[in-house]
Structure formats: structure tokens, C-alpha cells
Amino acid sequence: MKSLLPKLSSITIFSIAMAFLETAVVIYLRELLYPGGFQFPLAPMPPHLVLTEVLREFATIIMLGVTAVLAGKTFSQKFAWFIYAFAIWDIFYYVFLKLLINWPGSVMTWDILFLIPTVWTGPVISPVIVSVTMIVFALVITLLSERGYNTKIKFREWGFLTLGSIILILSFTWDYTQFIILQHSKDVAGLLSMFSYVPLKFNWGIFISGEILIAVTIFLYFKRIKK
Numbered sequence: 001m002k003s004l005l006p007k008l009s010s011i012t013i014f015s016i017a018m019a020f021l022e023t024a025v026v027i028y029l030r031e032l033l034y035p036g037g038f039q040f041p042l043a044p045m046p047p048h049l050v051l052t053e054v055l056r057e058f059a060t061i062i063m064l065g066v067t068a069v070l071a072g073k074t075f076s077q078k079f080a081w082f083i084y085a086f087a088i089w090d091i092f093y094y095v096f097l098k099l100l101i102n103w104p105g106s107v108m109t110w111d112i113l114f115l116i117p118t119v120w121t122g123p124v125i126s127p128v129i130v131s132v133t134m135i136v137f138a139l140v141i142t143l144l145s146e147r148g149y150n151t152k153i154k155f156r157e158w159g160f161l162t163l164g165s166i167i168l169i170l171s172f173t174w175d176y177t178q179f180i181i182l183q184h185s186k187d188v189a190g191l192l193s194m195f196s197y198v199p200l201k202f203n204w205g206i207f208i209s210g211e212i213l214i215a216v217t218i219f220l221y222f223k224r225i226k227k
Helices: 005-033 047-071 075-101 125-146 155-183 190-196 204-226
Strands: 110-114 120-123
Touching: 005 047, 005 075, 047 075, 075 125, 120 125, 120 155, 125 155, 125 204, 155 204
Parallel strands: none
Antiparallel strands: 110 120
């Protein structure tokens, strides 16, 4: 464990710093677009700013991915460091928003989570729950690897993890997708329709199903490795 601490500390610090940069960008955007405070529906943004936001999200994933590649030796280790860095970044993004502008008002406040490949929305608590799950899985892999276990993730485990992730993504995109189908089925503006979208209901049933599937897979993975 002691040999793992320097790398764990470095990636944690890096991820927290990235979270602050993300927070700073969002605060600047909110000051410009939401002088009265952030709320739905979203304020219209010029197409070039929407494109910039999408590319910024891609850049963030690339930065976290490169960090993981440099930190891990095996594929499972690289994967573990990626999801760990992503989770720390995501959690501290909300921590810094709360500290700097006292937002969100509660853990049930809705937020725009992602724009790729479509709009993801949900209460703030939902991505935090996912992030905690990611941290747990990442630590399971790295700690077992540090103790000399073969932490390779088998094909069947990848299948369940992927399915669980798809279910989670469905929960985050469900409300917006219903909005598009019911309100904008003939809207040729596509992505720009998000500027009239107001969240109605988060599908907790789908979300919990995805979380349970991933949690069970992590538990069974741990049991298999420890045998």
C-alpha cells in the first residue's frame, strides 16, 4: 500500500486540479449566460460555443485517459486509474461549485451532465453515486494488483460492466429523449432543442438497475480474484 500512495496522491491532486479548472470555466459561462443564477431551460448559446463545449468534453476525457495510460502497467490498471481520476474530477467539480457559488442548492438539483452523444441530465446526487462506485472499483483493482494478484477483467465481466454502463447512460438521457420524442419529434434543429428543455422526472428505476448490475459485477470480480 505504501508504494501505491505516491501515485494515488499524484493522480488525486491532478484530478482535483482539473476539477477546479472545469468549475472555473462553468462559473465564467454561468456569469455570462445566467446572471440571475443557473436554471432550466438553458440560455441559448451560439453554435460555435456549443461545439466548443463538446470539444472541451472530449479534451477532458483525453487528458484523463493519457494520465491513466502513464500511471498503469496492465490494461486493467490503466482502466482503474482512468475511472478513479474521472470520479475524483467529477465529485470535486461539484464541491468547488458549492464552495465558490453555493450551487447546487441540494443534491437533488438538476444539472446538465454531458453533451456526448446527446444531452445527459439528472439530479446532482446521481453522477456522484456513479463516481463513488467507480472509486470503489478502481481501488479494488489497484490494491489487488499491488498485492500481486492477476487483476485481468474477463470478457464476461466486461460484458456486464458495459451493459450496466449503458443502462446508466439510458437513465441520464431518458428524460431528454422523451422530451425530444414528445415535443420535438419534427424539430430539425436537433441539438439546439435543448435550449427549450426543462427536466421533469429522473428515471430512478433504470438508474438503480444499472448501479446494482455494476455493483454485483464488482463484487463477483473481487471474489474471483481473491480465490
